Amino acid sequence: MIDFINFHLIPGLVLGSIYALGAIGVTLTFGILRFANFAHGEIMTLGAYLTLTMMWLTGWHPLILLPVTMVILSLIVIGMDQAFFKPFRNSPAVTVVIASFGLMLMIRSVTQFSWGAQLQAFVPGIQRPNVFFDALRISPKHILIVISAMVLMLVVHWVLAHTRIGKAMRAMSDSPELARLTGINTELVIKATWILGACMAAAAGVFLAYDSHVSTMMGFQILLPTFAAAIVGGIGRPYGAMAGGLLIGVTEELSSYAWLGDGPLLEPGYKAGVSFAIMIGVLIWRPSGLFRGRVF
Amino acid sequence: MAILELENIHGGYGQTEILHDISMRVEPGEIVVIIGPNGAGKSTAMKSVFGLLNLTSGRILLDDVDITNTPPEKVVRQGVCYVPQTGNIFPNLSVHENLEMGAYVRQDDFSGRLDEIYELFPPLVEKRNLPAGTLSGGQRQMVAMGKALMLDPKILLLDEPSAGLSPKYRGEIFKVVRDINEAGTPILMVEQNAKQALGIADRAYILVDGKNRLDDTGKNLLANKEVAEMFLGGGKTEVKKPAVRKARGTPKT
Ligand SMILES: Nc1ncnc2c1ncn2[C@@H]1O[C@H](COP(=O)(O)OP(=O)(O)OP(=O)(O)O)[C@@H](O)[C@H]1O
Ligand SMILES: [Mg+2]
Numbered sequence: 001m002i003d004f005i006n007f008h009l010i011p012g013l014v015l016g017s018i019y020a021l022g023a024i025g026v027t028l029t030f031g032i033l034r035f036a037n038f039a040h041g042e043i044m045t046l047g048a049y050l051t052l053t054m055m056w057l058t059g060w061h062p063l064i065l066l067p068v069t070m071v072i073l074s075l076i077v078i079g080m081d082q083a084f085f086k087p088f089r090n091s092p093a094v095t096v097v098i099a100s101f102g103l104m105l106m107i108r109s110v111t112q113f114s115w116g117a118q119l120q121a122f123v124p125g126i127q128r129p130n131v132f133f134d135a136l137r138i139s140p141k142h143i144l145i146v147i148s149a150m151v152l153m154l155v156v157h158w159v160l161a162h163t164r165i166g167k168a169m170r171a172m173s174d175s176p177e178l179a180r181l182t183g184i185n186t187e188l189v190i191k192a193t194w195i196l197g198a199c200m201a202a203a204a205g206v207f208l209a210y211d212s213h214v215s216t217m218m219g220f221q222i223l224l225p226t227f228a229a230a231i232v233g234g235i236g237r238p239y240g241a242m243a244g245g246l247l248i249g250v251t252e253e254l255s256s257y258a259w260l261g262d263g264p265l266l267e268p269g270y271k272a273g274v275s276f277a278i279m280i281g282v283l284i285w286r287p288s289g290l291f292r293g294r295v296f
Numbered sequence: 297m298a299i300l301e302l303e304n305i306h307g308g309y310g311q312t313e314i315l316h317d318i319s320m321r322v323e324p325g326e327i328v329v330i331i332g333p334n335g336a337g338k339s340t341a342m343k344s345v346f347g348l349l350n351l352t353s354g355r356i357l358l359d360d361v362d363i364t365n366t367p368p369e370k371v372v373r374q375g376v377c378y379v380p381q382t383g384n385i386f387p388n389l390s391v392h393e394n395l396e397m398g399a400y401v402r403q404d405d406f407s408g409r410l411d412e413i414y415e416l417f418p419p420l421v422e423k424r425n426l427p428a429g430t431l432s433g434g435q436r437q438m439v440a441m442g443k444a445l446m447l448d449p450k451i452l453l454l455d456e457p458s459a460g461l462s463p464k465y466r467g468e469i470f471k472v473v474r475d476i477n478e479a480g481t482p483i484l485m486v487e488q489n490a491k492q493a494l495g496i497a498d499r500a501y502i503l504v505d506g507k508n509r510l511d512d513t514g515k516n517l518l519a520n521k522e523v524a525e526m527f528l529g530g531g532k533t534e535v536k537k538p539a540v541r542k543a544r545g546t547p548k549t
Contacts, residue, residue: 164400167389171397174386181346181380182443183372183401 002135008257009250014142014211016249017149021204022222023229023241024156025197027293031173031236032193033085035096040201041223042107047073047198047205048214049115055122062122062210063144069206070199077198078191104220112216120214145207152203153242156196160238165192173236225252225275232282234293243290248275297360298323299451299482300376305344305354313352314340316506322451322484327477329493329514330486331527332503338486339381341503342453346371346378359450373401375450379457381486384440387429391420394428394439398446406446413442416472434465441469445476452476454485458492470496490527494518502526 022044029037047069054065084103088096129139160166165188172179172189180186204226208218229248233240252274256264266274282289298321308314314337322328330338343349345356346368356364358374366374377398386394395413399406414421417438423431428439437457444452457473458466466489474496477483487493494500497514502523510517517523 167393167397168400170389170393171386174388175383178380178383178386180368181372181378182397183369184397185369 004257006135006137008253010138010142012250012253013246014145014207014249015253016246017146018204018208018211018245019222019226019229019249020242020245021149021152021200021207022226023233023245024153024200024238025204026226027230027233027236027238027241028169028173028193028197030230031238031293032169032176033096033190034176035093035100036227038097038100038223039080039103039107040197040226041219041221042104042111043073043077043198043201043219044205044208044222045111045216045219046076046107047202048209048218049111050202051206052115052120052122052209052214062206063148066148066203066206070202073202074195074198077194077201081190081194108216108220115214115216117216122210122214141210145211148203149207152200156200156238156242159196165189169193169196224272225249228275228279231293232279232289234289234291237289237291237293240289240291240293247290248278251275251278298357299359300345300484301355301357302341302344303355303357305341305351305356307344307349307351307354308340309349314349314506315344318344318354318503318506318508320484320501320508320511322482323498325477325480325482326498327473327483327485327496329497329500330484330503331488331490331493331500332509333526336503337506338503339455340506342378342380342455342484342486345376345453372447375447376453377444377447377449377451378453379440379444379455381455381459385428385436385443388427390425391428391431391439392424394443395446398443402447409446409448413445416445416475417442432465434461434468437461437465437469438472441472441476445481449481451482451484454483456486456488458487458489466492490523491518494523 022040025043026037026040029035029040050072051062051065051069054060054068055062058065080103084099085096088099129137131137158166160170168179168184168189169192171182171184172186176186179189204222205219208222212218225248226245229244230241231244232247233242233244252271255266255271255274256268259265301321302319305315305318306313318337318341320328320330320341330341332338340349344351345363347363347366347370348368351365354364355362358371358376361374363371363374372378386397389397395410399409414424419435420438420442423435428436431439441454441457454473458469461469470492473483473485485493494514494517497517499511500514500517501508502510502517510520510523512520518528
């Protein structure tokens with residue numbers, strides 16, 4: 001039982017928090033700009049490398065540097081929007097998706113060129129977990145990641161439910177035409193969307209790097225489960241993205257627990273397939289996702 | 297001086313011309329109604345005010361200021377509010393948030409205006425925290441109109457506010473339209489319920505195939521033979537006749 005918590009449930013919550021943060025950006029972009037942003041994985045990667053660089057320069061803790069990373073990444077992402085997506089505002093979604101694919105490859109090349117293709121780490125060596133009640137082993141970084149992720153999700157909720165710009169974002173996600181007729185400055189809402197998405201992507205990238213390592217492929221490796229989380233939650237639904245991320249992260253880790261007999265139920269190598277199994281299952285049961293998102 | 301004036305508008309969506317030389321105006325304090333068969337270009341004429349189509353010639357004047365081809369978010373800021381025929385609420389926002397969005401361009405404190413809107417549409421009070429998309433058709437229309445009124449507009453454009461509503465709600469919507477107008481807001485309204493609409497109209501325009509066909513006072517048009525044949529006699533208005541009478545008899549709310 002205690003192994004279940006130590007090696008499956010807690011890592012699942014950590015991974016789920018990371019997926020959830022990434023999926024918030026994906027789903028917001030989808031709801032408001034109406035395209036699937038393939039560059040979102042590389043944006044998370046970029047967040048991790050920015051933090052790593054600042055750690056070299058200052059020696060500070062990655063979570064203390066996270067707010068700075070968020071600001072820098074937001075500015076970079078707004079620049080990318082102006083250069084790569086704004087010219088396509090009135091183009092069909094396919095065109096924009098292809099642009100995002102191109103942007104993904106470009107960012108990856110730039111990170112590989114700037115930081116090298118080898119693995120790096122925030123904190124070298126292995127951290128010893130704290131042991132509670134003689135058996136419960138939780139490493140401090142996992143506690144920090146899960147708590148920070150929960151706080152960030154509450155912030156997202158507060159922005160969307162209680163601020164003028166957050167409500168305008170939800171309005172635009174409902175109907176861009178009516179938003180314009182209502183006098184909402186749609187370009188401003190788009191900027192806010194990128195900022196919120198970039199801040200959450202920065203956190204996802206930094207937490208992932210803090211939990212394991214920094215590599216130029218890290219964001220891309222979690223892009224597919226992140227997309228699955230957004231779809232499971234209901235496309236365009238930020239709360240759905242949070243729920244979907246946690247669901248997929250936890251299930252992925254639980255799938256390798258020895259539910260039957262001694263061996264893992266599913267070899268860890270098959271973990272990646274779990275997110276798709278959940279996605280297909282949810283979509284069959286409820287085609288618009290957990291939180292009734294957009295259907296095409 | 298007219299509040300709103302369309303002068304010889306030609307235009308449409310992309311290359312196809314839908315409006316062929318449309319002119320109309322709304323004077324201060326008036327209710328002006330547009331009627332016409334399906335596809336006549338009534339909605340298109342309204343959209344032209346909001347810069348939503350490609351105008352090839354003609355001008356649109358608001359208080360004698362040229363606003364031709366001004367984008368919608370700027371037209372709203374000039375004090376023109378528009379309730380489109382479809383998609384006129386944000387379904388996933390609560391009723392209250394829809395009204396708040398209506399005041400999006402206001403920088404001042406609009407809580408007093410919110411209270412007035414809830415007074416105008418009492419059924420919305422208890423639904424204020426529900427997603428607007430879960431309301432009945434009539435109540436959704438109230439949200440849409442309330443949202444548009446949050447700005448206390450110079451002129452209100454309504455596209456078929458009573459379409460698809462039960463006779464009871466239709467009567468209520470017509471009553472509210474009159475109340476809003478009596479409180480001083482000029483209204484330009486497209487309506488399918490020709491008889492009821494002409495009854496409250498100061499003036500009306502009849503559009504057919506994207507052209508002005510007739511314009512006169514509501515009273516004269518009600519008495520006009522051609523109009524009676526086209527809109528008041530056969531077809532759908534015949535079916536609606538008893539409903540109209542019933543709606544008139546609805547006690548004031
Ligand atoms: N977004 C659009 N793009 C292209 N053509 C359109 C569009 N909207 C309407 N039309 C065309 O413009 C013409 C006029 O349409 P419009 O909606 O203005 O008619 P209407 O008088 O409002 O009719 P209804 O009584 O059905 O609401 C129609 O032929 C319609 O097919
Ligand atoms: Mg119409």
